[in-house]
Amino acid sequence: MVVAVLAVSGIAVVSQPVPADTLGTFDARAAASGVNVTVENPSIPLGLVLQGAGPIARAALDSLGTSQALAAGPYPGDLAASLPGTVRTTSGLPLPDYPLLAATSLGDAPKELVAPGMSLRAESRERRSTSRATIGSDSTGSTSTASTERDDAGAVRAAATARADVLRVLDRLTLSGVVAEATTTVDETGNRTSTSSLRIDAIDAAGLVITVPEKTPSGGLPDLPPIVSGQPAPPKPPPSDPTPLPAGGTKLTGPVLRFADGRFTVVTGTGDQPKETPVPAETVATAFKALGVEMKYQAAQPSETGVIAPLLSFRTTLPAVPDNPTAFQGATTVTLDVGRVATSVAGQAMPAAAPGVAEPVSTLPLPSETASPPVAMADALPAAGALGDAPSQDLPSGFGIADGGAGAGSAFADQTSASVPPEAASPGAIEAAARAPRSGSALRRPLGRTVDAGDVYVLFVVVAAVAVAAGALLRKVGVRF
Amino acid sequence: MGGFLSWLRVQWDRTAAVAAGVIGLLVLVLGWVGVSGTPHIAEQLPYFISGGLIGLFFLGMAVALWLSADLRDEWRELRALRTMLAGTDTDKAGSIGSAR
Numbered sequence: 001m002v003v004a005v006l007a008v009s010g011i012a013v014v015s016q017p018v019p020a021d022t023l024g025t026f027d028a029r030a031a032a033s034g035v036n037v038t039v040e041n042p043s044i045p046l047g048l049v050l051q052g053a054g055p056i057a058r059a060a061l062d063s064l065g066t067s068q069a070l071a072a073g074p075y076p077g078d079l080a081a082s083l084p085g086t087v088r089t090t091s092g093l094p095l096p097d098y099p100l101l102a103a104t105s106l107g108d109a110p111k112e113l114v115a116p117g118m119s120l121r122a123e124s125r126e127r128r129s130t131s132r133a134t135i136g137s138d139s140t141g142s143t144s145t146a147s148t149e150r151d152d153a154g155a156v157r158a159a160a161t162a163r164a165d166v167l168r169v170l171d172r173l174t175l176s177g178v179v180a181e182a183t184t185t186v187d188e189t190g191n192r193t194s195t196s197s198l199r200i201d202a203i204d205a206a207g208l209v210i211t212v213p214e215k216t217p218s219g220g221l222p223d224l225p226p227i228v229s230g231q232p233a234p235p236k237p238p239p240s241d242p243t244p245l246p247a248g249g250t251k252l253t254g255p256v257l258r259f260a261d262g263r264f265t266v267v268t269g270t271g272d273q274p275k276e277t278p279v280p281a282e283t284v285a286t287a288f289k290a291l292g293v294e295m296k297y298q299a300a301q302p303s304e305t306g307v308i309a310p311l312l313s314f315r316t317t318l319p320a321v322p323d324n325p326t327a328f329q330g331a332t333t334v335t336l337d338v339g340r341v342a343t344s345v346a347g348q349a350m351p352a353a354a355p356g357v358a359e360p361v362s363t364l365p366l367p368s369e370t371a372s373p374p375v376a377m378a379d380a381l382p383a384a385g386a387l388g389d390a391p392s393q394d395l396p397s398g399f400g401i402a403d404g405g406a407g408a409g410s411a412f413a414d415q416t417s418a419s420v421p422p423e424a425a426s427p428g429a430i431e432a433a434a435r436a437p438r439s440g441s442a443l444r445r446p447l448g449r450t451v452d453a454g455d456v457y458v459l460f461v462v463v464a465a466v467a468v469a470a471g472a473l474l475r476k477v478g479v480r481f
Numbered sequence: 482m483g484g485f486l487s488w489l490r491v492q493w494d495r496t497a498a499v500a501a502g503v504i505g506l507l508v509l510v511l512g513w514v515g516v517s518g519t520p521h522i523a524e525q526l527p528y529f530i531s532g533g534l535i536g537l538f539f540l541g542m543a544v545a546l547w548l549s550a551d552l553r554d555e556w557r558e559l560r561a562l563r564t565m566l567a568g569t570d571t572d573k574a575g576s577i578g579s580a581r
Contacts, residue, residue, distance in 0.1 A: 024521070025522060064522055064523055065522075457512065457532075460534075464509060464537050464540045467540060468544055471544030471547065471548060474548060
């Protein structure tokens with residue numbers, strides 16, 4: 001028997017599993033948040049910031065069997081949504097869970113919640129996790145979708161989309177045709193591809209006046225400096241000769257603006273042939289500032305494992321309410337973020353030659369020498385639930401599938417680190433940056449460190465052999481005499 | 482045939498040890514085949530549990546049963562010696578008594 005077990009262990013050691021390149025381990029996450037609103041007022045105790053988002057869709061899938069999906073309508077944030085469950089657990093009060101939420105884990109039946117003006121669906125399967133949240137209707141509302149899946153070939157894909165047909169903010173600002181998308185795919189050989197985009201078909205603000213400058217700015221278009229969370233400002237583009245702008249010098253009152261991939265255009269003309277005139281973003285920002293609205297743009301952020309889609313933010317301060325008997329006093333600052341969409345797939349391809357022999361992290365790319373210092377993904381990802389400031393230098397963290405009182409499971413927040421190459425900050429360079437090979441011989445951080453399953457099984461066989469050998473030895477020296 | 486069956490009945494622990502060892506090895510090999518067949522940990526986990534752990538359990542049980550059988554042999558020999566010694570003492574006492 002000893003010989004037999006040793007023979008089996010020998011076979012196991014010699015014949016390693018996984019005959020071809022494939023993703024041995026992976027962790028895919030997708031999150032989309034249609035609109036995020038933040039309200040600040042000095043009379044709110046403790047300086048708390050009121051936050052709200054919706055619709056929210058998140059999905060997570062990994063190689064350890066985790067499959068989770070969450071769809072939420074108006075979402076008060078992870079903390080508030082999980083508060084009833086926490087209070088119920090600690091105090092015994094029969095509080096119901098946050099109602100506008102559909103969350104599933106692997107093994108759950110798909111959940112669908114349909115209420116007037118809202119539709120939520122979450123589904124978690126072994127190889128696919130999807131969620132979809134709609135506020136309003138499919139044709140006139142706001143919809144967020146998130147999906148993570150692994151196909152038969154072994155590739156893993158995470159995709160998230162936030163669409164809003166019409167967004168009206170305080171009767172001052174109307175956004176139509178908002179589409180923010182992010183996709184990250186890792187094929188079976190470990191090649192990662194990330195794409196993202198933000199498009200707004202029409203931005204209309206009452207009283208907006210734009211004067212198209214005569215010439216382009218010296219840096220060319222788009223000229224809006226991207227703001228990357230936690231990163232130093234990227235180098236300014238080299239000066240270029242200003243070129244005349246079409247319709248330069250024209251003063252437009254109440255124009256309809258279009259935004260796509262960091263470029264603003266003014267749409268003029270009607271009918272079948274609308275004319276689009278490029279406008280420097282600085283001009284648009286100045287026009288909004290005259291209205292009392294601060295506009296910011298955050299370029300897409302490629303990371304080690306995925307991408308965060310571009311984000312456009314509008315911030316305005318409402319005048320103080322008149323003296324009133326309530327405690328609500330002072331001016332109120334409202335921030336509207338559009339396009340909080342992010343995807344990531346952390347995966348490790350197992351080489352065909354000798355899985356488990358090489359250091360698992362050695363196959364992962366090394367941040368390039370020119371890359372900025374890494375920042376935590378949780379810091380860089382847009383907060384889907386707990387939202388904070390405008391997308392300025394200190395984006396709030398979050399991005400968690402919190403318990404939510406509905407057993408949604410683990411958090412997205414413990415993501416691997418991400419670094420943002422400054423040269424990839426412009427929207428056009430996102431995909432190229434995500435594809436770009438990075439130099440380096442070994443990754444010094446334990447990124448995605450895993451144990452090869454075949455090695456663990458070999459350990460089982462060795463333990464069995466040792467047990468049988470020990471039994472035989474015991475029989476010889478301890479029992480037989 | 483009858484002799485073999487009676488041997489199995491007498492040596493039930495060794496029979497069980499051999500059976501457990503064969504089952505353990507078989508399960509271990511089948512588990513390895515299952516683990517080798519997929520690179521995804523989520524799909525390997527059932528083979529770890531049903532192949533690796535159960536295989537280890539059966540092999541451990543085989544070792545314990547075989548040792549138990551060996552111990553039983555020793556106890557049988559000790560009992561036989563004690564019986565023999567007791568018989569010898571009785572004979573000696575009888576022969577001494579008759580001599581007196």
